Amino acid sequence: MNTRQIQCFGCSLLCDDLYIEFDTNGILHTIVNSCFRGTRFIKNYLSDQRIRQSIQKQMGLDMLLSTEEAISILEQELLKAQSIKFYGIGAISYQDQLAVMQKIVELKKKNKTVYVDGIKEIFDFFILFQTTIGQAINNADLFLFWECDPTHSHPKLFGKLLFSRGMFRLSGKEMKKLIIVQKQDSDLTRLKDILIDRSSQTTSQIIKNFINLLENKSLDTITIGNLSRDNLRELKAFLEATEYGVLVCNTPLGDYFQPDELNRYLARLNASGKGRFVFLPLTPTSNYFGMYAAYTKIVGNYSESVTPLKDGYADLAIIFGGEYLRDEFSRHPLEIPEKKVILFDNLKSNYSNHARITIPYAIPGIECDGTAIRMDNVNVDLSLWNSPNENIYTIQKIFNKISL
């Protein structure tokens, strides 16, 4: 049996402590150290359910296509459409992203209107007080999980953040405090030091009250969730003792809290407390930061004319990975069925049932080499360890073959 260390591409944590065991015939036997999400990511794509040839929907039936035929159809649809929206670019490798962005520039030159889903959010969230996951692991002494439960989206994040140093494990007491702000119970709730129910308050109201606490305003004037006076005193003590507090949340934050507002509040928190409060965005897909780097390199700075705030009218959707949509579904319940869809995916799903064509692609970190950029802007190498079928190309190769 052979053993090999591999890089996971299942979520934005990009864990590098995974191992696989495979026999002399190359058959995978065991995956070690991967969470359920990483295991599913690897096993799904090596299973019999994996799409191995492009599929076109005709009269409700699946017609198999060669990759060249699929690329030809993709080319025709891109030329026909007046407006195109790309989804899920954050779920592919940096090299694939560069090739897609290059095509976006060419489409714009042909006077097409092009949208890139998620790009505005990532520009917005590169704010003044953003931290990296490395800083959060090494320096943080307090975490505020703001309406996010990473136990499902990023299973290994919680352990990495809270247990990076072993010196206090024997006492069973964590030196890092955990404050959870949410509307309903989750798997994290039982591990909290303080739980703040925010069903009756907005995000900005809660943060304003944090600031009032630190500025020693009377407790009678402060309402945070349903915390009692004793809880408020405890919260005040935690906030005052904090040297490096990290606000962890999904993008976008809660009730459409605007990034410049978040900047202002964090600045006031930092002025009121003795320590530093920073923000760690939990990006939904594995290579969101790569998407930002590829976009700024090829397309340039974000501009309203490229990706306006409300755009649901593009007539063609190019989607990378049904997994992306399954994570982001709450944001796109109505948009997708109204569009013509070309889907790049490796598994059958409701989206492949809806798409005009579904094209499989070589998975970075399993079937092709590539690069991903981690949440702390560190480049991560993804290596091939399972060669794909000949007709399965990388997204980079597919898009480089398109002639507009």
Place this chain on the structure above:
Amino acid sequence: MGTISVMKIYQLTPKTNCKECGRSSCMAFAADLAKGNAKIEECPYLLGSTFTQQKKELEEYLAPLLGDRVTHIDIDEEKCDGCAVCILACPVEARYSDNVMSGKCPKYPLQDEHLIFQIYEGKAKLVKIDHCRRLENDAEARNCSICQSYCPQEAIKIY
């Protein structure tokens, strides 16, 4: 102490003869268990959820041989999502593994006798219990339940 029956032990093994314990058959494994020359957790199938009941019955049956060498840690595979908090929270694993100290899972194959949990196929498993604090002589250490306390999914239960 009554006679330990090899056949009784064999009835509780997976009977796969997979040789992953290093023996030629489950009967050979059962014979070594009866002599105290093997540990239950050497069988990877007994660590999985399919054989949870058999593992418990074996621990009870072999208690006269095992003495206090039972951790009473049970992992519900249905609930476990492989988050590795048990590995990172465990004071023993953290003390002896540089990887675990820095927030990662231990290297594979396991290179240290002190490593207790490992994640296989997205699920946590007990792999080596010899250095679990629950087996120490110190009474306070034997009450260690840190893995149970910190499991976000409540998948670890100490029975």
